[in-house]
Each structure stands twice: as structure tokens, then as C-alpha cells.
Amino acid sequence: MIPLQRPQLRGRLAAELTRRTEVLRTSGATTATGRAAWRDARDTKARLRTLLHGMAPGLVRCMYCGDSLGTDIDHFEPIARAPLRTFDWHNHLLACAYCNSNLKRDQFPCDPVTGAHLLIDPSREDPADHLLLYLESGAYQGLTAKGRTTIDVFGLNARGELVRGRRLAFTVVKALLREWHQHSGVSPATARELADALAMLWQADVFRAVVRLARTPSLAETVLGPDAHAALGQLACLDERFT
Incomplete structure (x- = not known):
């Protein structure tokens, strides 16, 4: 939610x-x-x-x-x-x-x-x-x-497909953030497309939880990895959807 x-x-x-x-x-x-x-x-x-x-x-x-x-x-x-x-x-x-x-x-x-x-x-x-x-x-x-x-x-925990879907969505979020990090300085059109994909992810609660995680930088870097964490910080400066 x-x-x-x-x-x-x-x-x-x-x-x-x-x-x-x-x-x-x-x-x-x-x-x-x-x-x-x-x-x-x-x-x-x-x-x-x-x-x-x-x-x-x-x-x-x-x-x-x-x-x-x-x-x-x-x-x-x-x-x-x-x-x-x-x-x-x-x-x-x-x-x-x-x-x-x-x-x-x-x-x-x-x-x-x-x-x-x-x-x-x-x-x-x-x-x-x-x-x-x-x-x-x-x-x-x-x-x-x-x-x-x-x-x-x-049944947010009892429905196995929801739990697996959120876990998969977290993997997708990290991958999209790493991909955005690679394209942000060299391909603005691709970077925008990736940012839009993140913001429209089918499991919006996962995306929002990741954004909230950024409020604790040390934990966020550990959970997301350095590239995904760096991308999240940069996106927060550029797009209000990431704050």
C-alpha cells in the first residue's frame, strides 16, 4: 500500500x-x-x-x-x-x-x-x-x-504470489536503478525511460519503500548496492517522484 x-x-x-x-x-x-x-x-x-x-x-x-x-x-x-x-x-x-x-x-x-x-x-x-x-x-x-x-x-502475507511479486519487484528496482546510473550522463532519453519505468512499477509499495530507505544512507547503500544507491540519490535531486 x-x-x-x-x-x-x-x-x-x-x-x-x-x-x-x-x-x-x-x-x-x-x-x-x-x-x-x-x-x-x-x-x-x-x-x-x-x-x-x-x-x-x-x-x-x-x-x-x-x-x-x-x-x-x-x-x-x-x-x-x-x-x-x-x-x-x-x-x-x-x-x-x-x-x-x-x-x-x-x-x-x-x-x-x-x-x-x-x-x-x-x-x-x-x-x-x-x-x-x-x-x-x-x-x-x-x-x-x-x-x-x-x-x-x-492476505498481504498469506498470498504467496504477492510476497514473491514484491521480492521480484525489489530485484527489478535495483536493476533499473543500476541501469539508470549507467545511462544518466550519456543517454538522457534512455535515462528518462528508465525513471518512468521505476515510477510506474506494478508494485508501487516496493518502489516507495526503496525511496524511504534512502533516508538512511548507510543502510540504503548496504541493501541496494553502491550504484543503485547513488542513482537513487541523484534521481531524488531531479525528480519529485523519487523523494
Whole structure:
């Protein structure tokens, strides 16, 4: 998971979401009426999906696992729990079908004492405050109750393909950084292409973890190797995507 920037809604779409929410409120919002209204809102969902695609990490990846194509608009707080949030823009995230339909479904764990939800919303908080990614193993450690619950609900460590994918992505990141280091002074076009490939990597959480690693130079050089570490430092001076 990586933090996501949610654009502010204006104009027709904002008005449409408000109108649909008021219709639900007036008619009596229930799980059934919320789901029926959502099912029938094809044009509204298409516009929402376009905005979510722009927010998504990498090449339209799932905002939860970061690995698969984001195909579904997930209600972070499920319609079954909060039907009045069916058309709440701040309650919409892009998910792959597996995370949305197979794993999360209507789950929304909450702290039994405080009532606070225990899933990370990457559009409202930095997942790195709750999750630590071990680059060489590809596994996550939960730093908080919210981090541990998110790992469990989305199977971030239990799904072997995710762990192997993150481990492979780390190898790819190091290779691309070394390649960029070789071309940065002699082939600007190739260097730009390599930088774009890094920034659009399918496992954006791996790339972000590498960037965060650069804050500890001695550890970064040990983990990345001298050429990849040097490239990361140079890229940070040239491109805000690497800071």
C-alpha cells in the first residue's frame, strides 16, 4: 500500500453524488436500497472510476494489494454497514476483484473499545505508519493494530504470489536503478525511460519503500548496492517522484 491523493470533487459529479445521497436519505437508506441505487448508477460509476484510475498506483493497480488490475469500485465502509455512504466520494477506493469480492467483502473490523476502524485507508493516511515492508523477503510487518488487521483481511502475507511479486519487484528496482546510473550522463532519453519505468512499477509499495530507505544512507547503500544507491540519490535531486 502507498498513500494516495484524492482529488476534490466539483461541478456535476459532486452535485450528482449529493443528489443520490439525499434520495437515499429521504427514502430510508438500507442495505437493499443502497445496493439497488448503486447498481443502477452506471454513468455515475463510470465517472467515479475515471477519477479513481487517476489516483491508483502504478498502472491502475488495486489500492489494497497493489498487484492486480483495479477493476472494482470498493466501498471502504461497506454499504451493508453504512448505506448512506453509498455515494460518498471519500468512501470509494479502486480494488481488484479478488481483494474486493473474495477477501474484504462486507468486512469492516473496528476496535471493540474505541470503535475506530482497523483497516488502512490509503487516501486518508500513510500506510507506512502502520506497515513495514521487508524488501528482501517481500513480507509485511504490522506496526499497529490497524496494520496487522489490514495484513490479515487482504492476505498481504498469506498470498504467496504477492510476497514473491514484491521480492521480484525489489530485484527489478535495483536493476533499473543500476541501469539508470549507467545511462544518466550519456543517454538522457534512455535515462528518462528508465525513471518512468521505476515510477510506474506494478508494485508501487516496493518502489516507495526503496525511496524511504534512502533516508538512511548507510543502510540504503548496504541493501541496494553502491550504484543503485547513488542513482537513487541523484534521481531524488531531479525528480519529485523519487523523494
